[in-house]
Amino acid sequence: MKSTDPQFIYMILVLPSLFGLTLMGEGIYKCAHEEWSGLISIFFGILFIAMVAFAYFFFSSYMVTRGV
Secondary structure, eight states: OOOOOHHHHIIIIIHHHHHHHHHHHHHHHHHHTTOTTHHHHHHHHHHHHHHHHHHHHHHHHHHHHHTO
């Protein structure tokens, strides 16, 4: 696989991952203070990171097959 533009990787993978980690951190903080609504934040954080991982595998396989 050839190298891609760093801005592409930053926008598609790093920023959304940081957002998902922020959601998870907020959920853990809420659960530690006995606010069970934090479980919703943890769930959405995990879901968001899973979507980022799916996008990574999708784009990496797309770039390999297209020869980018």
